[in-house]
Amino acid sequence: MSYLYIYVSYIIPLCIIIPIIIAFFKYRLLSFSFKVLLWFLIFSAAANALNIILSGFHIFTTTLFHVFTVFEFAFITWFYSTVFDKKWRYILAILVTVFTIFCIINFFCIQTGVEVATYTGTLEAVIIIAYAILYLFKHNNNEHPTPWEQSGLNWVNISFLIYYGCGLFIFISANFLAHASQSVNLVVWSVFDTILLVQYLLFAVGFYKCST
Secondary structure: OOHHHHHHHHHHHHOOHHHHHHHHHOHHHOOHHHHHHHHHHHHHHHHHHHHHHHHHOOOOOHHHHHHHHHHHHHHHHHHHHHHOOHHHHHHHHHHHHHHHHHHHHHHHHHOOOOOOOHHHHHHHHHHHHHHHHHHHHHHHOOOOOOOHHHOHHHHHHHHHHHHHHHHHHHHHOHHHHHOOOHHHHHHHHHHHHHHHHHHHHHHHHHHHHOOO
16 A cells, blocks of 8 residues: 555545534634534535545445535535625525535436546536635625735635636536546645645645634
8 A cells, every 4th residue: 555545545534523622622703604614614624534434345336425415515515605795695505506416416417426527626616716715806806904814815816716616627528537646646646636635735734824
C-alpha cells in the first residue's frame, strides 16, 4: 500500500475533524450560517467514515457518491441561502429540487450506480462557483467596516471557490482519467485531495473568525 494511497484514502478524510473541533469550541459564537456549515461537515465526516469502512470490505462505493452529491449540494445551497437576501431563498429551494431530480435521472438512466457522477458533479461545481462569485459581488457592493480577513464568511466562501473551481477541472477530465493508469489517477487525486485539505483548513479559519 503506497503512501499516496494512504494519504488519499485515510489521512485527508480524517482531516475533516480539524474544522469540526474548532467549530465545537466556538459553538456558542456561531451564526446560523456557520451552524449549517458545521452540520454539513458532520454529515461529510459520516460519509467519509462509511466510505472507508465499505472500501475496507472491498465494496464498490460509487453509489455512495451519487447520494452524497445530492446532500452536499443541498447543504451548501442552504448555507448560501442564509447569507444571501431572502428573495433568493425561493429560487435556491427550486434549484435544489431540480438538481435532485437531475441526480435521480442521472443515477438511473444516464450514469448508473457503477459510474462516477461526473455530470451532476460538474453541474454542482458550476453552480457553487456561481454562488461564491455572487457572494463576492454582494460583499464588494456593500460597505464593511470589518477588515476582509476578519470575516469568517469570507474564508468559507473563498474555500468553496478554490475547491469547486479545481473540482470542475477534475470532473471535466474524468473521461481521460478513466482510461489513465492507476498511478496517474493516484497522483491527480492526491493533488485534488490536497486542495480538499486546504478547504478544511480555510473552514477552520472561518469558524475561528466567527463571532456571531
